[in-house]
Amino acid sequence: MTEIRTPRLILRRWHDDDLAPMADINADPAVMRWTGDGSVLDLDQTAEAIERWEDEWDDEGFGLFAVELLASGELAGFTGLTVPEFLPEIMPAVSVGWRLGRQFWGQGYASEAAHATLEFALQDRGLDRVVSIAPVGDAASENVARKLGMVPERETVHPVHEVALQVQAIDLTEFQA
Template identity: 60%
Template sequence: MTEIRTPRLLLRRWHDDDLAPMADIDADPRVMRWIDDGSVLPAVAISWRFGPQFWGQGYASEAAHATLEFALQDRGLDRVISISQVGDDASENIMRKLGMEWESETAHPVHGRPLRVHAIDLTEFQA
């Protein structure tokens, strides 16, 4: 099983005992304000979701960078995207830190909410 380690984090596949803590995170309307169900994506996308007690500590940036590096360098993907709802400034800041560039604005196919697509390809990525 693949694991991605950073100085502070371990990214791994789900375990059964992750269900209760994730349910708590998903039940928080502050978290879910910006989250969608992840369907209808046009490419391989990275995203993040943390409980409020972990906000503002750099965990999302750290995890996203490690995941992006894994996708582009270890798995050989040529391109990765990330999608945010318009107004989710925190996520867009992370995307910019990763070197992702704004690519397009669209609407959610079911709910109609405005979305922004950011992308990076292998030639633009700085490890």
């Protein structure tokens, strides 16, 4: 089982008891504002998403980690790596992403978790480049990407949701782990 510990977080594979708290996160319109078309997800949709995330671990050797607070054991959301097949113009690529519950915003958790994920990508999985994909205007995600040392690479449009997207990238050979 893959697990990463940071000073405040545990990044780990998904447990059955993660479903309800992740569904609560996915049901918050403020959290989902910058995801897809902005629609919230219900319990069944969240269960399907977690199943897809776990399948990606099996298929790719990486995926989205559940992010747990070390101090309380609370599920804060996710961070991790995924193959952004929905954007064929940037393939082949691996992207880093994150989604945290609103009560966990503004505390540096996303940056801490994403930084650990980039270390994992470089040191454990041997990746040499990772991208971040966020809607144009999602200042919080752009800020996390900037803190990771990512630089803007291109703008494009989501092929399904027709949302303008900013693609940022980092060459992991230059990443300060």
